[in-house]
Amino acid sequence: DDLRVDGRGCDDYRHMEIETDVVSNTSGSARVKLGHTDILVGVKAEMSRPKLEKPNEGCLEFFVDCSANATPEFEGRGGEDLGTEIANTLYRVFDNGRNIDLKSLCICPMEHCWTLYVDVLLLQCDGNLFDAISVAIKAALFNTRIPKVQMIEDEEGTKEIELSDDPYDCMRLDVENVPCIVTLCKIGHRHVVDATLQEKACSMASLLVAVTKKGTVTCVRKVGGGSLDPESVFEMIETGKRVGKALHTPLQEILQKEESLGKKRHKVGFLG
Amino acid sequence: MPVDNKRVCGPEESQSPWLFLQQTRGQPTWVPQTRESERRADSRRRRGQVDARPMFARCGLVSQAKGSAYIEAGNTKLICSVYGPRETERKDELDMRAGRLVCAFRLAPFSCAKRCPWIQGSQEKDLTLSLQESLQPGVCLHRYPRSQIEVNVLVLENDGSALAHAITCASLALADAGIEMYDLVIGCSLRQDGAAYLLDPTCCEETGDESTENQGSLTVALLPALNQISGLLSTGEMKEATMVGAIRVCVEGCQRLYPAAQQCLLKSVRRKVHARSTDVDVGR
Numbered sequence: 001d002d003l004r005v006d007g008r009g010c011d012d013y014r015h016m017e018i019e020t021d022v023v024s025n026t027s028g029s030a031r032v033k034l035g036h037t038d039i040l041v042g043v044k045a046e047m048s049r050p051k052l053e054k055p056n057e058g059c060l061e062f063f064v065d066c067s068a069n070a071t072p073e074f075e076g077r078g079g080e081d082l083g084t085e086i087a088n089t090l091y092r093v094f095d096n097g098r099n100i101d102l103k104s105l106c107i108c109p110m111e112h113c114w115t116l117y118v119d120v121l122l123l124q125c126d127g128n129l130f131d132a133i134s135v136a137i138k139a140a141l142f143n144t145r146i147p148k149v150q151m152i153e154d155e156e157g158t159k160e161i162e163l164s165d166d167p168y169d170c171m172r173l174d175v176e177n178v179p180c181i182v183t184l185c186k187i188g189h190r191h192v193v194d195a196t197l198q199e200k201a202c203s204m205a206s207l208l209v210a211v212t213k214k215g216t217v218t219c220v221r222k223v224g225g226g227s228l229d230p231e232s233v234f235e236m237i238e239t240g241k242r243v244g245k246a247l248h249t250p251l252q253e254i255l256q257k258e259e260s261l262g263k264k265r266h267k268v269g270f271l272g
Numbered sequence: 273m274p275v276d277n278k279r280v281c282g283p284e285e286s287q288s289p290w291l292f293l294q295q296t297r298g299q300p301t302w303v304p305q306t307r308e309s310e311r312r313a314d315s316r317r318r319r320g321q322v323d324a325r326p327m328f329a330r331c332g333l334v335s336q337a338k339g340s341a342y343i344e345a346g347n348t349k350l351i352c353s354v355y356g357p358r359e360t361e362r363k364d365e366l367d368m369r370a371g372r373l374v375c376a377f378r379l380a381p382f383s384c385a386k387r388c389p390w391i392q393g394s395q396e397k398d399l400t401l402s403l404q405e406s407l408q409p410g411v412c413l414h415r416y417p418r419s420q421i422e423v424n425v426l427v428l429e430n431d432g433s434a435l436a437h438a439i440t441c442a443s444l445a446l447a448d449a450g451i452e453m454y455d456l457v458i459g460c461s462l463r464q465d466g467a468a469y470l471l472d473p474t475c476c477e478e479t480g481d482e483s484t485e486n487q488g489s490l491t492v493a494l495l496p497a498l499n500q501i502s503g504l505l506s507t508g509e510m511k512e513a514t515m516v517g518a519i520r521v522c523v524e525g526c527q528r529l530y531p532a533a534q535q536c537l538l539k540s541v542r543r544k545v546h547a548r549s550t551d552v553d554v555g556r
Contacts, residue, residue: 226409
């Protein structure tokens with residue numbers, strides 16, 4: 001029938017609001033509201049030593065904090081399990097070196113590189129965390145401004161780091177290939193995109209599909225305690241790819257539009 | 273940062289000497305030269321791309337555990353023991369109706385090419401969660417209300433597809449423990465590199481050249497008799513059609529491993545019955 005409790009179709013998302021540059025102390029930040037789910041992502045770029053296996057690349061570190069604001073279940077260490085699960089999935093989604101150009105984050109091979117610490121904060125939980133988090137990460141990475149540094153070698157051979165004098169002289173990241181996660185919940189014989197908490201309670205198993213703009217799939221993961229028929233898995237992957245691909249273009253347009261408003265942009269922040 | 277106070281640890285920053293060797297020769301992989309030539313002789317010529325490694329499985333090794341299993345596939349060795357059903361500590365509403373499956377996936381520090389510290393890292397937690405999600409559909413948890421079943425998998429040597437074999441090993445151990453199950457859960461993994469794919473990859477085959485398009489790894493857990501996928505985990509960027517094809521190949525691989533697992537269980541049951549009958553004879 002293609003009709004859900006709140007009037008949406010099986011492939012429709014709820015109303016999504018995105019705002020970037022909400023926190024001034026970060027290199028980049030974004031806030032996403034998907035229905036009642038509220039996610040805040042802050043990206044901080046810091047210089048560090050590159051990993052020994054990959055001396056020419058920078059790295060991304062994810063940390064997810066399920067704050068006690070979201071639900072009383074998250075009080076103390078309750079939200080830690082969920083936080084590590086989300087962080088591990090994010091590491092897996094960004095694991096291949098093709099989404100973000102990590103080589104551009106290298107300053108001096110084997111010695112210095114940029115590490116982007118992506119910190120995700122769950123402010124409100126109303127189902128479909130993965131989708132909202134991945135959109136927020138893409139927006140925050142788009143908003144990230146990394147200062148340009150140069151390595152200058154002295155006559156004696158000592159290397160010095162020079163930061164440019166202009167605070168607005170920054171390097172931006174290319175987020176064309178950053179994937180978005182689509183969660184598909186299997187309810188009965190059909191599957192739905194963007195399930196609310198009530199719909200999630202009815203489903204036994206869900207499939208997480210991370211899709212890039214080109215339509216390639218970066219990560220597929222089955223969550224939940226039920227099992228899935230292989231045919232329905234194939235259908236769900238296909239729907240995930242279609243929905244994910246369709247998500248990227250409007251997202252990119254909105255981010256570009258927000259950026260182009262520049263100083264005139266009226267910041268809503270947390271007041272709206 | 274959790275710090276291990278019980279053991280004397282080495283210096284905080286220690287690296288394998290192979291890293292420095294590779295950089296001078298310009299090779300990106302971890303594995304030293306000698307093992308690579310062995311790999312080419314062993315897997316590429318004798319194994320086709322859809323052949324899983326021959327698997328040796330045996331149940332009932334750990335005498336203290338309710339059920340246990342050992343699997344050896346190529347150089348990958350894992351052992352699993354099952355304890356339970358035991359009473360749960362937490363009396364949540366959920367535990368009243370059905371039991372809980374508590375899984376632990378451990379990699380021994382010497383199992384991989386790079387030493388894993390004793391404190392459980394994020395990779396192990398991730399694999400533990402995948403293991404639990406894959407096993408849960410196969411176990412009749414509603415038959416064990418208010419109890420928990422503990423499954424501990426220890427990887428002694430990791431030569432590729434550790435998670436897939438861990439799933440198979442854990443379900444054999446659960447069956448050996450007499451836990452009621454809908455079906456055995458068989459795991460199978462695949463490595464896709466461009467247009468070519470390899471079923472049940474070894475460690476060297478799992479780490480490929482980063483620059484090729486359409487590459488990734490996939491692990492599928494299947495309940496063969498019911499033909500239901502209970503676990504699916506993939507990394508790497510692949511096209512959707514390739515992913516679907518890879519899942520199909522993995523499902524077929526699981527179906528082919530199923531008779532071997534069944535044979536292992538039959539042998540262990542026969543052994544137990546024989547042991548009991550000889551005990552009875554001796555008792556008389």
